[in-house]
Amino acid sequence: MSRAQNILIVGAGPAGTRAAELLAARGLKPVVVDEASASGGQIYRRQPVGFRRSAKLRYGFEAAKAEALHQSFDNFRDRMDYRPNTGVWSIEGNVAFTFGPEGVGRIPFTALLLCTGGVDRVLPIPGWTLPGAYTLGGSQIALKAQGCAIGKRTAFIGSGPLLYLVAYQYAHAGAKVAAVLDTAGLSDALPVMPYLLAGGKTLLKGLWYQNWIRLNGLCLKRGVRPIAIEGDVRVSGLRYRTAFGRERRVECDAVAFGWGVKPECQLAELAGCDMRYDEMARQWLPESDTEGRSSMTGVYLAGDGAGVMGADAAEYRGELAALAFLADVGEAVDDSRREILKSRLRRLQRFRVALERALPYPEDWAASLPDETIVCRCEGVTAGDIRQSQSLETEEINRAKAFTRVGMGRCQGRMCGIAATEILAREKGIPLAEIGRLRGQAPVKPLHVGVSGKAARNDPERASSI
Numbered sequence: 001m002s003r004a005q006n007i008l009i010v011g012a013g014p015a016g017t018r019a020a021e022l023l024a025a026r027g028l029k030p031v032v033v034d035e036a037s038a039s040g041g042q043i044y045r046r047q048p049v050g051f052r053r054s055a056k057l058r059y060g061f062e063a064a065k066a067e068a069l070h071q072s073f074d075n076f077r078d079r080m081d082y083r084p085n086t087g088v089w090s091i092e093g094n095v096a097f098t099f100g101p102e103g104v105g106r107i108p109f110t111a112l113l114l115c116t117g118g119v120d121r122v123l124p125i126p127g128w129t130l131p132g133a134y135t136l137g138g139s140q141i142a143l144k145a146q147g148c149a150i151g152k153r154t155a156f157i158g159s160g161p162l163l164y165l166v167a168y169q170y171a172h173a174g175a176k177v178a179a180v181l182d183t184a185g186l187s188d189a190l191p192v193m194p195y196l197l198a199g200g201k202t203l204l205k206g207l208w209y210q211n212w213i214r215l216n217g218l219c220l221k222r223g224v225r226p227i228a229i230e231g232d233v234r235v236s237g238l239r240y241r242t243a244f245g246r247e248r249r250v251e252c253d254a255v256a257f258g259w260g261v262k263p264e265c266q267l268a269e270l271a272g273c274d275m276r277y278d279e280m281a282r283q284w285l286p287e288s289d290t291e292g293r294s295s296m297t298g299v300y301l302a303g304d305g306a307g308v309m310g311a312d313a314a315e316y317r318g319e320l321a322a323l324a325f326l327a328d329v330g331e332a333v334d335d336s337r338r339e340i341l342k343s344r345l346r347r348l349q350r351f352r353v354a355l356e357r358a359l360p361y362p363e364d365w366a367a368s369l370p371d372e373t374i375v376c377r378c379e380g381v382t383a384g385d386i387r388q389s390q391s392l393e394t395e396e397i398n399r400a401k402a403f404t405r406v407g408m409g410r411c412q413g414r415m416c417g418i419a420a421t422e423i424l425a426r427e428k429g430i431p432l433a434e435i436g437r438l439r440g441q442a443p444v445k446p447l448h449v450g451v452s453g454k455a456a457r458n459d460p461e462r463a464s465s466i
């Protein structure tokens with residue numbers, strides 16, 4: 001590789017921002033694309049043009065960090081080729097295929113930094129497709145970006161840092177919180193408390209949210225299990241089982257649910273990166289070294305898209321991947337800076353491991369999901385359909401896809417893939433790693449008909465993959 005590169009960065013969240021500003025500062029002019037209308041990513045998502053809520057109101061404790069990151073990006077904006085509202089829907093060889101305000105396009109690159117972040121890990125529960133049921137991340141986007149609540153009285157259920165954070169943000173903003181129901185129990189957290197200390201301020205903030213919820217008299221229960229989101233035409237309640245096995249119902253017109261975040265790694269897969277099964281994440285992730293180099297020369301990975309570690313880690317990993325690229329093309333880089341970043345990441349990784357144990361995946365979820373529950377919304381595939389496919393000697397999730405159409409719809413398995421593999425592995429009684437993963441397929445994000453038609457006309461030989 002040489003310095004004269006077409007460098008493409010996908011994603012302008014914390015990871016993409018730090019990578020882009022470093023490369024821009026070195027006089028390289030990276031192309032930065034993001035399907036969002038402004039930089040900031042998930043955590044530091046900006047509000048729509050014309051909205052005037054203060055940073056404090058939108059980001060709480062993270063206001064100063066959000067403003068600093070936005071400012072950094074804006075300072076370097078004229079030294080990069082920034083393309084907002086531009087999504088990458090496929091990568092083939094050294095070309096990224098995009099959709100955006102100008103329609104479809106292609107961006108040839110010689111170096112690629114994938115900073116695509118994550119999305120909610122969706123574990124379906126009965127009733128989750130009712131209007132009024134949102135993921136935790138979706139309910140936060142409504143509040144953070146547009147100042148809206150998803151209902152008049154919202155119940156929060158699931159586990160992971162977003163559960164307490166979003167419930168706190170709703171209550172703090174004046175929305176009614178019907179209950180905060182954590183599937184993790186205190187007994188999960190207590191043994192790992194000493195390791196959680198590695199989280200420093202992040203741990204303190206998490207404890208603050210939980211205490212605030214309690215002190216403000218909101219219903220907070222741990223060790224629960226969801227039974228069903230109920231309602232005829234939209235959500236009217238949530239039934240769950242307490243840690244003591246009693247059935248309870250909470251009245252609400254909206255439910256926010258979720259179990260953590262999962263990396264968006266389809267583009268890495270399409271770019272040819274080797275994937276490996278990660279026991280802690282319970283899924284396949286693109287391989288990378290400690291500085292973000294993937295198995296493909298010239299392809300670098302940073303931020304939550306390479307494995308969820310949170311926003312601070314995303315900033316460090318973005319900078320580190322850009323430094324790795326510079327080192328690889330023979331530029332002078334500050335080795336002490338690289339060591340500082342790697343040491344910070346090691347600390348955050350210890351925290352991350354402890355957090356996963358304190359707020360674990362609900363191991364009994366796949367077995368307890370009723371057959372009739374929809375798992376793949378796009379194709380209407382139920383848990384029962386996936387379970388039955390195992391009698392067809394399906395040992396691998398892509399075979400189950402062929403039999404049931406799970407993951408064959410618009411989201412291409414981004415939403416249902418995790419749940420489907422968990423159900424099939426449980427039904428077959430074999431380790432999750434052996435079930436495989438739904439292979440990344442283009443288009444990784446839904447394209448509307450006009451765009452895909454135009455893409456096919458411009459590029460007939462690729463039409464079959466759209």
Ligand SMILES: Cc1cc2nc3c(=O)[nH]c(=O)nc-3n(C[C@H](O)[C@H](O)[C@H](O)COP(=O)(O)OP(=O)(O)OC[C@H]3O[C@@H](n4cnc5c(N)ncnc54)[C@H](O)[C@@H]3O)c2cc1C
Nearest residue numbers: 011013014015035041042043088117137303304310311314
């Ligand atoms: C919905 C949601 C809400 C969250 N809220 C919080 C929070 O309040 N507090 C907190 O501490 N953590 C939160 N997290 C976690 C936190 O956002 C991440 O740890 C952090 O933002 C990771 O930074 P990143 O740069 O890796 O990715 P992100 O911030 O996710 O940025 C990735 C960017 O890539 C873009 N992108 C992805 N795919 C494509 C594509 N194919 N084409 C073009 N652009 C693409 C996205 O639009 C996005 O802007 C949240 C996560 C999610 C999913």
